[in-house]
Amino acid sequence: MRKKQRVSRAFYIIKSGKKGDYEFRGKFWIEGKDGTFLGVGRATLLQKIKEYGSISKAAKAMNMSYKRAWELVESINKQAKEPLVITHIGGKGGGGAKLTPEGERILKQFWEVYHKFEEFLKEEIKHFKF
Amino acid sequence: MRKKQRVSRAFYIIKSGKKGDYEFRGKFWIEGKDGTFLGVGRATLLQKIKEYGSISKAAKAMNMSYKRAWELVESINKQAKEPLVITHIGGKGGGGAKLTPEGERILKQFWEVYHKFEEFLKEEIKHFKF
Numbered sequence: 310m311r312k313k314q315r316v317s318r319a320f321y322i323i324k325s326g327k328k329g330d331y332e333f334r335g336k337f338w339i340e341g342k343d344g345t346f347l348g349v350g351r352a353t354l355l356q357k358i359k360e361y362g363s364i365s366k367a368a369k370a371m372n373m374s375y376k377r378a379w380e381l382v383e384s385i386n387k388q389a390k391e392p393l394v395i396t397h398i399g400g401k402g403g404g405g406a407k408l409t410p411e412g413e414r415i416l417k418q419f420w421e422v423y424h425k426f427e428e429f430l431k432e433e434i435k436h437f438k439f
Numbered sequence: 440m441r442k443k444q445r446v447s448r449a450f451y452i453i454k455s456g457k458k459g460d461y462e463f464r465g466k467f468w469i470e471g472k473d474g475t476f477l478g479v480g481r482a483t484l485l486q487k488i489k490e491y492g493s494i495s496k497a498a499k500a501m502n503m504s505y506k507r508a509w510e511l512v513e514s515i516n517k518q519a520k521e522p523l524v525i526t527h528i529g530g531k532g533g534g535g536a537k538l539t540p541e542g543e544r545i546l547k548q549f550w551e552v553y554h555k556f557e558e559f560l561k562e563e564i565k566h567f568k569f
Contacts, residue, residue, distance in 0.1 A: 330518070331476065335467040335556070342460040388460070390569060414568070422563050426465070429559055433552050437469075438544070439520060 321349045323423065325430035331439055333430040337423060341388035351381055352419045355408060358382075358394060359416070362405045382406075389415065451479045453553065455560035461569055463560040467553065471518035481511055482549045485538060488512075488524060489546070492535045512536075519545065 325333035338348030345351065350371075357367035368378035386392040393412030398404040408416065455463035468478030475481065480501075487497035498508035516522040523542030528534040538546065 330472045332470040333467070333552075334470050335465055337463070337465040337560075340462040340464050346461060418567055422463075422567070425563065426559070429556070430467075433555065437548055437552070 320353075323349070323427050323430060325427075325434040328434050328437075329439060331434070331437075333434040333437075335426060335430055337426050339419070343384065343388055345384075346388040347385065347415070347419055349423065351385055352416060352423070354378060354381055355385070355393065355412060355416050358406050359408045359413070362407055364394075364396065364406045367406075450483075453479070453557050453560060455557075455564040458564050458567070459569060461564070461567075463564040463567075465556060465560055467556050469549070473514065473518055475514075476518040477515065477545070477549055479553065481515055482546060482553070484508060484511055485515070485523065485542060485546050488536050489538045489543070492537055494524075494526065494536045497536075 321336060323335050323337060336349070339346045341347075347355075354367055354371060354373070357370050358364060361367050361370065364378050364382060365375050368375045371378070382394050386394060389411065391411050392409055393415055394406055395409055396404065396406040451466060453465050453467060466479070469476045471477075484497055484501060484503070487500045488494060491497050491500065494508050494512060495505050498505045501508070512524050516524060519541065521541050522539055523545055524536055525539055526534065526536040
């Protein structure tokens with residue numbers, strides 16, 4: 310039986326790749342005025358909302374409850390200078406959600422830092438003498 | 440009454456400093472074959488052992504139980520290519536501990552990566568457009 314795919318804590322960890330027995334690992338997030346504003350999990354949720362045009366589909370894709378996804382979106386929107394996600398109700402398919410241009414802009418920058426951090430870890434482990 | 444100083448989880452977080460309401464934060468550690476080999480907490484323990492010449496004094500300085508400090512030292516030594524900490528028993532003052540040259544070498548490199556990571560976060564938040 311295949312193990313059910315879950316978004317585990319390991320998912321949020323950024324890794325260098327192994328060198329012998331060792332691997333550099335890290336986490337990265339943006340803290341806002343009410344705690345976490347944007348980390349890897351939240352950025353992935355925004356990414357999925359962008360892809361699916363729906364918070365419930367994005368939540369499902371992340372094995373996350375709809376309630377939890379909503380709470381995260383609210384926390385992100387509340388801490389951003391302007392909303393990163395907007396929702397519309399009703400119509401065919403029962404409403405949806407999408408990123409605002411501000412959301413696209415912030416998300417793009419977040420992934421840039423994420424990838425630079427990954428590069429940083431890869432570079433540092435190369436030079437580390439175990 | 441002064442609040443008792445404790446080593447909290449926040450202690451292990453590396454920070455960029457604030458820009459408006461926002462701060463970049465991160466964690467960094469080296470994973471070994473049995474889980475964490477060396478992170479900020481373990482590196483600080485090694486640093487304190489180096490300073491105090493004693494695992495029990497180092498543990499006390501970190502508000503950590505002696506048992507916990509021993510376990511961490513054992514985990515570090517077991518995962519390193521050669522021991523990073525050696526202990527000697529008895530004599531005046533009831534024995535002690537110190538870093539091996541290998542311990543000094545690994546610790547020095549760890550703090551170098553730590554400081555580079557801190558610099559990375561400071562640099563990235565500067566360029567991030569919120």
